[in-house]
Amino acid sequence: xxxxLQVQELWSIIREDKTAPKxxxxxxxxxxxxxxxxxxxxxxxxxxxxxxxxLKNEKxxxxxxxxxxxxxxxxxxxxxxxxxxxxxxxxxxxxxNMTIFSDFKYYxxxxxxxxxxxxPDILKIEDCFNYLANQQCSISExxxxxxxxxxxxxxxxxxxxxxxxxxxxxxxxxxSTVKCAITN
Numbered sequence: 525x526x527x528x529l530q531v532q533e534l535w536s537i538i539r540e541d542k543t544a545p546k547x548x549x550x551x552x553x554x555x556x557x558x559x560x561x562x563x564x565x566x567x568x569x570x571x572x573x574x575x576x577x578x579l580k581n582e583k584x585x586x587x588x589x590x591x592x593x594x595x596x597x598x599x600x601x602x603x604x605x606x607x608x609x610x611x612x613x614x615x616x617x618x619x620x621n622m623t624i625f626s627d628f629k630y631y632x633x634x635x636x637x638x639x640x641x642x643x644p645d646i647l648k649i650e651d652c653f654n655y656l657a658n659q660q661c662s663i664s665e666x667x668x669x670x671x672x673x674x675x676x677x678x679x680x681x682x683x684x685x686x687x688x689x690x691x692x693x694x695x696x697x698x699x700s701t702v703k704c705a706i707t708n
Contacts, residue, residue: 525591534584537577538609544581545573581605588612624659627652631671636706638677646672646703653699668699676706 529535548566551559584605592612602608631649636642653668673684687705691697 525588529584529587532583532587534580534587534605537580537584537604538606543606544577545570547574624652624656624661628656632674634675635677636675636680638679642706645675646706649675650699650703665698665700666694669697669702672699672702672706680706 526535529538547570548563551563555563581604585602585608588605588608602611631652634645634649636645649672653663656663673687676684683705687702688697691701
């Protein structure tokens with residue numbers, strides 16, 4: 525749908541940076557003729573831009589609605605194309621189980637880079653776990669911690685060994701504490 529809207533030159537209406545033009549501030553009755561002339565020019569420009577924006581917004585909004593099923597159309601109360609897109613994005617732009625499985629499988633076999641800062645990679649793994657938690661798929665902190673320890677390169681196995689010796693109880697092993705041990 526996004527590509528179709530881009531081809532139709534309607535995507536700019538949905539992007540955050542393309543909003544309805546602002547109406548010029550009204551003049552008081554004591555305004556001079558020169559100010560009134562400038563105002564009239566600004567107002568004519570505003571009306572033309574607003575008409576163009578309104579037509580594009582209506583076209584984008586209608587195009588999106590045309591491609592939705594009747595059930596989904598009835599759910600939508602958005603007036604502008606951008607608000608409609610935002611509602612649909614919140615509702616339907618969620619990864620499917622296959623995507624989640626693929627990400628989870630990837631991180632089970634993942635190894636942190638030994639040549640760069642591990643924080644970005646650790647945050648990606650954490651995001652995957654957070655997404656799973658938001659989908660009511662809970663993984664124990666112990667398992668999360670062990671998965672993170674498993675991402676260490678061979679040359680960093682001493683980090684895992686020291687961490688596990690210091691945290692003898694299963695309840696002590698948590699993703700957050702493993703993250704600290706790796707980054708420190």
